[in-house]
Each structure stands twice: as structure tokens, then as C-alpha cells.
Amino acid sequence: MMTGSGPASAPHPAIQCENLTKHYNGVPALEGLTLRIPEGSIGLLGENGAGKTTFIKLVLGLLRPTAGSARVLGYDVSRPREALELRRRVGYMPEDDCLPPDYSAFDLLVRLGRLSGLPKETAVQRTHDVLHLVGLGEERYRPIGGYSTGMKQRVKLAQALVHSPRLVLLDEPTSGLDPQGREEMLDLIREIRAKMRLSLVLSTHLLPDVEKTCDRVIILRAGQLLAQGPLQELVRGVHEGVAVRIVGDRGAFLQKLQERGLRAEERGSEILVYAPSPPSQAQDDPETVYDIIVEAAAATGAQLRRMERPSRSLEELYLELYGEASG
């Protein structure tokens, strides 16, 4: 399993799971999931049957775990009372079409807002606000049955936001949308994230959606955790070192790096420079590693032509992890 660093030890994680397990009639849907995710935007990735929906239902407190525990925003989801309180503070946008055609978006949102505990007047006011925010201000009194797919997705998003949640769970929010609609929905999610300062979990199998909207990622496969951590670090591969290309005395350059405590090895025309293992606090800092490389080049008179961390796309990471897991 791959685990990125980052503020995992923050005092109030959005989601914290310890050995979270869910079986349906003995069949494992989620197996021993241990996570500690700080607030932010989190992409939940995995193929069909990976356990994404089970994870969301557990996080919402709709399912009781077979084993293990989960705390969301500090609430223990296995305790019914706490799960109820949690659901006041969590918004959920299901993947399926789930809107009654004979209701207007306005009526539906007021209703759901009130059910979340908002006073009636507040629910009405917030419904206006949220429907404007998602771009349905002009259409709010029309029956939902006459809406396009894109408008329905916006209503689904709006109902997840109307009660001012701290965490929003979005299950395939771009499902069924054309490319333009998809871009608009992703822009909307980014805008909402910025304006509302809330945490969101985006469950999808569309990797570009996660790349565009999330700063952390959880990758599941067959109910097991394959990887989790900050997206940038996972795709960059923080421990894989820095690729350096120089023109000059390679031997002296390598020796200088080793003197400064960095491990380096030649790979073709490049030199891969690693932070020491176990890493010291200072030398593990990427900026410090870059500084040492620059200093070593200067000291040995080498010309520095390239210096960067080898990175890959999320898709490459995903395929790599799935390939490893498949043996």
C-alpha cells in the first residue's frame, strides 16, 4: 500500500477509519481499511465493486461496519445517535437519478433542508442561495421532470449543500454529462469548494475529474486500500528521488553528494539522487535536496542541465497500482 505524507496527523481529520470492514452475507465489500484523512478535497477512486459506495454508506452511518471503526468529523458512525448528528453536517449526492419529477427544485430543497434541521424560513432562504449558486435560479419553480440531465445533476448537488454541510460526498457527479456539462460541473465543484470552504469526497472512476478537483486521493481495489495520500505526492513519487543531468565530472559530483549525506546512483545519462534512509528532518525536505544538488554542482564545477522529480499521471499511477495488486 502506498501512503503519502501530508498533514495526516492533523488534530481533527475529516475521516478516520481503523480496520474498517464490511461484509455482506460473508462476502467482503471492504476489508480492513485504515485511513486518516484531513479536511480537504478527496478523490475516491476504484473500479466497479471496489467498495466505493460501501465506503460512502459507512461514512454516512447508513451501514454498520462488520468490524473496525470509523469517525467522520469526529462522530462515531457506528453509534446511531452520533450518525444522526453527523448526517446534519454531511451532504450526499447520489450517483443514481434520485429526483421526484413532480416536485420543483425549490420545493424539494426546502423539504430536504428542513429535514436536516433548518428552520423553515432559513431553509427557504438557503434554497434560493444554493440554487443561484449552482445556476438554477431561474428554473427553480419548474417541475424537475422537465429538467435536462445537467440541470438534474445541479439539483442533486444543490440538495447536498442546502443544509450547509462541512463534508460533501459526491458519487459520480459527472455521470451522464456531455463533455461541456462535465467541465461545467467540475468548475462548479471547484467553485463551491473555494466559496464554502468545505471538505468533499469525490467518488468516481474518471481519473481526470479527480486530478481537476482533488488534492488527496484514496484508491480502492476489491475492498482493499491500494493507496492514499496527497495527489501531488502520489503522482510525483516523493521517495523516488530527483533526476539530475549534468555536464562535468560525474564522479566528483557523486562524491560531493555522498559527503552531504545524499544517496545517488547513475542511471543512464542521468543521476538519481535520493534523500537518505532513514530520512533526516532537514534532508527529507525536497527544497533542501535541491539546494544540496545545486551546491554540489557548484563545488565540482559541473553544469546542471536538468533537475526534477520524476512524475507520472494519475492514470499511470492507477494502472501501476492495479497491475501490482493483480500480481
Place this chain on the structure above:
Amino acid sequence: MTQHQQPEGKIYDLGYRPYEGRYVARWAAILGLMMEDLRRALGAGKSGKYKVLVLLVLMIELGIFLFFLLTSQLADAFGGGPGIPSWLVNPFSGFYSSIGLVLLLLSALIVPDLVCNDRRYRVYPLYLARPLYVHEYLLMKGLAGIGGLTLFALGPALLLFVGKAFLAPDALLYVREHLRDLGALLAAGPVLGIFYGSLALGISSLTSSRTYAAGAIIGLLFLLGLVSGMLLFLVGERWVLLVDVEDYAHQVKNALFGLMEPIEVSVMVQIEEDVVREEGVRLEPYSPWVYGLGTAWVVAVSWAAAWLRFRKEAL
């Protein structure tokens, strides 16, 4: 505007703001939405077709109401007597008996509309993602349906009582003399509402189609009535009375009015090997407790079925 007056105005910012106020109690939210569901069940915010159907049922009920008001006034005018049927002597019980079909039709209209659509259009998960238990969801929907049916039963019956009181020579005397009827009337309306509403809820929970649910509600009660009638004709025994479950609630209503009377039925009697004859038989109804328990059993089974179905769907 004088020089000292400043123009006044408010700026409403249509932007998103986090809510930092207090949340209302869950029971208050559920009660509020139950009342909203009740309004919708009676036609508010519904399609024109739905409103017409509710109005149609209301017109039928109005016709029954006027019939009982006029006939009972005529019976009073002619002084009553031993030959007058009980439904004329006590028009309130008779009215409740006559609106059985109205309540059945109404339950088949409003309860499936409250329950089936949420499953058909998968709105149900949206409710459960809120602070709401499955049984609270069911209470919200079921009580809205029962409330609507009770309103349709109790409202005109109360109006009938008030009408009779005002048409009597001394309204206060009429009320004093008919206090027992008033009590029975106030109790019987909810009994019928709970019975029809619960049964409709149980049946509606088995399907996500409003049409199938409505058909099943009407079909089941008609079928049981038909089977009961046929068995009475063929067998002629008292236990057959219990086959017609719709009769349970009406017998409870009769008991409340103190009008439990023997039931006259035609029975096929075999005289000789090849000769059968139709004979009239009077069957004594069971004790009110039997019908009370029967009504409670139907209500309990219906709610349990609905709870099990919706709980399964929630997981």
C-alpha cells in the same frame, strides 16, 4: 422626502453563506414535513389530474353526506318508530358505513402517491442521508396518509352532527342527548382512517408502482369481501365473517355506536340429496374485542410489512 431623511434599503446578497444558527428538533422537522405531506395528499402542489380525483371523491362523499342529512331529518319529522332502520335512527354510524368505499378509493389514491414515488424515483436515499430513521420516514408518510383519510371521514361526520344539531328545535338539547354519538363519532373516524391508511401503507410498500399499489389495495379488499360473501352463502357459518377484514374496522365502529346487530345472510341449505334451497340466516357478530384485535392485527401487520420493506431498501 425632507432633507434630513435618508433613503432606506436593504441589500440582499444572493451568495452562499455557511449556516451557523440552531437546528430545530428532529421531531419538529418530521412533524412539519408530515403536515406538508398531508397538504400534498389532499392535492396542494399536485397535478390537475390528481386534484380532480380528490375532488371527485369529495363530491361522492358530499352526496352521501346530503343523503344522510336529508333522510335522517325526514325520519325525525315522521317521528321514527320500530320499523325505521338503524342507519336512519343513527345517521352517523350509517354515514361511516356508507363512506367505506370512499375511504377505500381515497386510500388507494393518496397513500401510494405518498409512498411509491419515493422508491420509484429513488428519492428514498436522499431522505436517509438526512438525520432520519427508517421508522421515522414511515411515520411521516403513514401518518400523513392516515391524517388525510381521517379528515375525510371525521370532517363530514362532524358536519353532519353539527347540521343535525342546528336543524333540531333545541341545538343544545340535541347535543346533550347525543353526547355518546358525538364521542363515538370522534373515535370512529380515526379508527377508520388508521385502518384504511395502514392497510394501504402495507400494500403500497410492496411495490414502487402507484397503479399496482392502488389496484392491489382495492382488489384485495374487494376480493376478501367477495370470498366472504360466497363462503357465507355456501357454508353459512359464523367464522366466515372474519374473512372480510374490511368489516373488522366497521364492526369496531358499530361497537362504538352501540349498534352491533346480527347479520342477515342468505345461505344455501341442502334439503335432500339433489335439492338445495336458499334460506335467510341471522349470524351473531363476534365480541367487539375480536374485531378490535382483528383491526389492531391488520394495522400491526401492515406497518411491520412496510417497515421491513423500507428497512431492506435502506441497506
